[in-house]
Amino acid sequence: MSDYEVRPATLRDAKAVAEIHALSVKAAYEGILPEEELRALAPATREAKWREAIEYSEPQVHVVVHGSEIVGFVGFDRSRDPKTPPTTGEIWAIYVKPEHWGKGAGVALWDAAREGLEDEGCTTVTIWVPIRNDRAMRFHELAGFKREMKTAKTTAIGTVRIEEIRLKRNVA
Structure with missing residues (x-):
């Protein structure tokens, strides 16, 4: 049994999510x-985005709670990829907050997203992951995702360009 509970996010959760x-x-x-790009990732720049996502369910947002504290979130919906x-x-x-990495919070979020996508009639699910983010890559591969090798692309984060690859698996 997990110490984590997942529920749909409410507007009051937007600040915690950010x-x-x-x-x-x-x-x-x-x-x-680089350090200057990491410093630019302030919560204030993200709160309005997450408030809007929660309000309009685009994407659907769920939070994972440990005790009374929100410790992570997932946003999921139909694929944004063309075609x-x-x-x-x-x-x-x-x-997920770093102090909760490897403790089941991410798995609880993934399970909730999988169930939500299945309810929406989705049969497959994808996620874009930076190739150099070993922890995220390992998490998703352990969850059954496989790399789609021909999907690698370069994405800008601030002034830096990073390589991402799409991973895919069946929902069920």
Whole structure:
């Protein structure tokens, strides 16, 4: 039994989601992005984005709670990639506070997203992961995702360009 509970996010959760997003990205991208780019990832720049996502369910956002504290979140919906069938879902974002990495919070979020995508009629799910983010790559591969080798692309984060690859698996 997990110490983590997942529930749909409410508007009151937007600030916590933004803080977790900024904190987790800083930890996950250390050594991938330069220090000045990491410092620019402030929660204030993300709160409005997450408030809007929660309000309009685009993407659907769920949070994972440990005790009374929100320690992570997942955003999921239909794939944003061009030419994908409507049965393809996408994990738009999945982040957990670093002190909860490897303790089951991410798995609880993934399970909730998988169930939500299945309810939406999705049969496959994708996620874009930076190639150099070994921890994220390992997490998703352990969850059954496989790399789609021909999908590698370069994405700008601030002034830095990083290589990403799409991973894919069946929802069920």
